[in-house]
Amino acid sequence: MRKLLYLTGLFILYSMQSMAQANDYVQIQAGSYQLGDTASLANPKRTVYIESFWISKFELTNAEFEKFVQATSYKTLAERYHNAMVFEPGLAEFRWLQDSTAYWRFPNGVSRGGIEAKMDHPVTCISYKDVLAYCRWADCRLPSFDEWEVAARAGSEGYYFEGFSKENMSEYANVWHGRDHLKADYSDGYLYTSPVGKFKPSPWGLFDIFGNVFEFCTGKLHGDGDRYVAHARGGSWWCSKNSCSAFNTVYIGSVRPNASFSNLGFRVVKKAFTPGDKDF
Template identity: 45%
Template sequence: MRTVRLLLLFSYFATLAGAAEMGRGENDHRLVRVAAGEYALGAADHRFNKAHRFKTDGFLISDTETTNGQFAAFVKATGYQTRAERTGWSLSGGEGSAEWEWKRVDGANWRLPFGPDGPAAEKLPDHPVTQISGEDARAYCRWIGGRLPTIDEWETAARAGATTPYPWDAEFSVKACNIWNGASHLKNTREDGHVLTAPVRSFPPNAWGLHDVIGNVFEYCEGHAPWMESSIVETRICGRGGSWWCSANSCHFYNLLDIGSMAKGASLPNQGFRVVFDLPAKDASTGK
């Protein structure tokens, strides 16, 4: 698939909050257009993501994380095997785990994110695909003619003009996203209605129409965080937005500011991605 073909198929059908337009792309992706401009990101009081400006010529970004169904179409068309499939195992965990506990599970991969005894991806086609490495995500993006967002593109789209830590407000809302509910990972209190991943679009979108920018799965991004030393930049890939596994007592990155990272070759059941597409030169220059 080629970007040019996707953009020719792209048809705008809505304008959200007077800011972003939406349309359809290849493989059933719904795309939000982020307008060219300069955007305020970060925060003055954030230790690792200081206030800064980001200038863009504009881009298209999928309104949800890439789903199991979409990734299955990629595998069917290409025969691609993920790193976890090639190695025969991956790390996994869930309810009943200790904090920060991920265990080796033989047979865990994108088809069976929690191993042979867990739910199968084919029965959850509208859930975000997980158990893929950064390179696996990049392979999908190349196939469809897109790429991963940069950390600043992600934040621009996720904020949708918001200046608060969350796209909906300054205060966290347990009903607005899918994270871990409970004092520990021994028990999930299910306040948001989910224990593991949730179907995409289960929660209200941000002002520009993007769903799950907070929670559900961490989203791979290109580039490196300011706090990352040069010695580790080449071995790690960044992730943003937090996930179903994140909680106030463990990984608290479910906000618009924090930037996490993981080994490029690693796979986890709380790691996913969404796709960005560059605009044609004439669209970028004219804003149309």
């Protein structure tokens, strides 16, 4: 009897843990979805079939990445090679600075402060290779191009999910509202990243799908050829209506797999939840 009660208690505990994890994810149903756009060469209009998957409601935070670093003593590429790219107001459009002091704990360089008060912000200044290392440790993966787009569209067949527009984007996305990047823009309260979940979610319950940070995805574009190229989607805090309006469901950005930028992060996918899954 005691053994039965013990086993029952374990099952309830595992079930509660699994439910808690599922609350941080959205399940995307299997089915056929229309993706892409007729005007895009990289992402042409097409219909794809997607298996069901679970995608995180939020971009991965500094606090979550710190757990990985503490458990593994992992050193990011930016820490090893001192090659991270950061931004400060006053730079010409699409110009970034290489800062040898920048890495995920100081994503805009030591001189611009650390993340002590920003543990709930998305982790940045990490490379695609760093992200893959995290996913191996956490038993998760990145979304594919198609999975990300299905989740981002939330049932819409347009450039944005239903309810989002360039006119009301400040309600849904941390983006740059200034005319250019010569002066600091605090229009929405943040110069760089914002806490995850600070803005309104999509109809399917995903936060920051547009803006805040570009999100790494897996996949290969026709133009990649034999090159090893990483890709990211959704736009970032740097993007604006006048520069890099990549906060939409069609644009697919490209970056070197070893590169680390202060506007690049990720969210993860986990296929299913079963009793005993570890909380990462």
